Amino acid sequence: MPVGNYLQSPTEGRLEMTRYELFNFLHIVGAIAWVGGGIGLTILGRRLVAARDHATLVGINDQGKALGNWLFAPAFVLTLGAGIAMVVDSPLISFGEAWVLIGFGGIVASGAVEGLIGQRAAKQFTSDIQQYGAGSTQATASASRLTLGGTLDVLLLLIVVLAMVVKPGA
Numbered sequence: 001m002p003v004g005n006y007l008q009s010p011t012e013g014r015l016e017m018t019r020y021e022l023f024n025f026l027h028i029v030g031a032i033a034w035v036g037g038g039i040g041l042t043i044l045g046r047r048l049v050a051a052r053d054h055a056t057l058v059g060i061n062d063q064g065k066a067l068g069n070w071l072f073a074p075a076f077v078l079t080l081g082a083g084i085a086m087v088v089d090s091p092l093i094s095f096g097e098a099w100v101l102i103g104f105g106g107i108v109a110s111g112a113v114e115g116l117i118g119q120r121a122a123k124q125f126t127s128d129i130q131q132y133g134a135g136s137t138q139a140t141a142s143a144s145r146l147t148l149g150g151t152l153d154v155l156l157l158l159i160v161v162l163a164m165v166v167k168p169g170a
Helices: 019-050 054-089 098-132 137-166
Strands: none
Touching: 019 054, 019 137, 054 098, 054 137, 098 137
């Protein structure tokens, strides 16, 4: 059965899995956790900012740090590692293909958004809450920047997912 324009499913009619299929499964599971978790946190954060519920947002911000270690970092490693393994394992895919380059570019851009906007905004939000109080204009402004970083990251990751599905240049 053709998959995309370039792969034949080697398991049609069999119950075993190829290495490529295993890597693809792990890649998808990692992406689901990474993108899905990001969408969930972003929606929650935006709703809390709109409701001016800074006290709850402080708790979510603290839990987001834990999710970074327990969900996002492992999902990132799984997604990236399995993606690289799929390219290495398949003679039909190369690191120079547009959709593969979009994937790597998206990972770099996501890290930059998280590092330059997300982490700084989270620290600033915590500082503003401690210094000025939960209802202050400073806390509201930093909460908005915090959710902006999450929104940009999710949009970048969704562009990568689209590239993985459509595979431009393949």
